[in-house]
Amino acid sequence: MEIGLTHYLVLSTILFAIGLVGVMRRKNLLLLFFATEILLNAVNVAFAAISHYYGDMTGQMFAFFVIAIAASEVAVGLGLLIVWYKRHGSIDLDALATMKG
């Protein structure tokens, strides 16, 4: 059986769904970052696959951008996370409710 576009897209969808569930269910801020990474990389897989399918390099270029931005996002995010942990001693999402209206 040849691995085709469909397989990649199915893989991407499954990864995206796992990421979404992670985003919704996880209470640990660090794991939330992991879930975000899964989401982004699910999209990257789809980009690369579709790009290859059409023979257009734009999609793969875009995937690189996403990787770069994801890296910087994690850098900033982890920085903030550490500051938060130092201040409050916890990275539990339910404790993170200073925006409550």
Next chain:
Amino acid sequence: METYLYIALFAPLVGSLFSALFTATPKKLFTGIVGSLLIFTSLVSSTILLMYILKGGEPVHVTMMTWMATGDLYIPFGFVVDQISVTMMMVVTLVSTVVHIYSIGYMDHDKGFNRFFAWLSAFVFSMMILVMSDNYAGLFIGWEGVGLCSWGLIGFWYHKESATWAASEAFIMNRIADLGMLIGLFLVYWNTGTLQYDGAFAAFHTLDISTLTWIGIFLFIGAMGKSAQFPLHTWLADAMEGPTPVSALIHAATMVTAGVYLVIRSHELYSLIPHVGLFIASLGAFVALFAASMALVNRDMKRIIAYSTLSQLGYMFVAAGLGAYWVALFHLMAHAFFKAALFLGAGNVMHAMDDELDPFKMGGLRKKMKWTWIMMGLASLALSGIFPFAGFFSKDAILEAAFVGNHTALHVMEHHYIIYAVLLFTAGLTAFYSFRLVALIFHGEERFKLFGFHPHEAAKIMLLAIAPLVILAIIAGAFQTTFFEMVQEALNAVEYHVHSQIVVWIMTIGTQVFAISMIIFAYVKYNNSRVSVPDGTSRLENSFIYKLLFNQYYIPHFYAEYIVKPYREISEIFWTKVDLKIVDATVDGIAGIIYGTGEKTRQMQSGNLSTMLTWMVAGLVGLLSLAVVFGLTARYSDEILLFLSALGV
């Protein structure tokens, strides 16, 4: 000449806006002075225009700018200075200059000094638009403008309940009449296709008589409101709540004569429909007598003069209705002078008597207020139509017009003896009530001492301001010929000549003797020591006629009982049943739904990142599903339509 026209028109506006800048600040004397100077500028320009017209100059006609141009409708801001409007401009600017200067003295201690001048100058501007416009639309703007300013000035002392009530009454009465006027204007436009005077007048000749009758009636309804003719007259007497200079300018000399001006201006219409003219004349004669009778027994100085104004407006409408337009305009002018003088004199008396209005509480004031006495006496003589004062010439001309009848419209002699008799009788009543007032205020015992008043003569500026009016009230009659020659062409004027010379003499001397004997009667009755403040016990005061007249024929009572009260009750029902239960309930219901939804959904905003992310995902899924559904619908729309049509939708 156009420059003078614009100066005459806009100087009062500048004055008004200038004073309006200071309405929120304490009294500033210069607002009064600047206002008066600007009105005086307007007077000078009007005088120059009058000289130009008198020398036989062509009417000045300018179109300042287009106001409305849609389809066939074209209404410009156009102004015309012809023989008719220049007369009105002179009257308006002259009386308002005098009143402005007088007000500097009269309103001296008033907190609303600056506001007063803003309103007063705004009134003059509106009045100038009213008389100078070259089309009915412009006239209507001025018409509403003077109504607004009148409202603002009657209710000038807005902290007084009665003043605000009177202001609203005047405004509402005028709205009723203005509806008629608007219908008249619509009819003019509908039938002639224009609101310009010259275009409309030319087109009137081609219309059939019933259309013209309707136009004439509806325009006259507007005039009835503004000129306070029966049955819309009650507001004028109540309007006396305003400051006295306002009564002099607006409710005696200028605004209330706007109705007469409208009829005179539309004379080409009314000379085509003499039957409507006859109705106007009859109503005028009725109002002349009706108002004069109410003035006989009233115990409020300003109201007496207000009823006298009403009565004189009746005279003007008689002249205008009978086609003697120039006589109406002449009486309008003469009346403006002596009536404004009378009112301002009354203002002096009020100042002296701490705003006391009951002449029975005065008496013997002539020693304290010599100049006011002289001026009011002269003005009253003019009002009574005694030779050689202005009132003699103008009133005599009206009587002759009524006696001789109308040549111009019907080309037949038609004597109106009934109208003549009514007017003659009213002239006697006028003489009586005028001098009843003078005798009560200035002669007899000094009754004011009983009430602890300390009267004093008015300020010099106030006396000096009245003087020009008094002089004009004395000499204006001399201009009759000049005036006649000026307006002859514009108004198709004819002199009214009774054919027999002897009849003329009998009429004139008879009228004079009648009026003078009434004056003497008034003096005999009220210039003696037996006069005291009525306390409701004398035989006269308990007679039916006295009660009828004193209560103004119970007409205000009737209006209050049978129009205002039912209207109030209906409003109450609409308020509690319709407004609260239906309209408000609907609006509140909608608001309640939105508010409730918000109340329920605000729990989403828990501040918990996890919950919010969940909601975000839910939103994303929702939007994606929508996109998919719409995308599919768009792609398979043909099939869906086919399917639906198969189902028979």
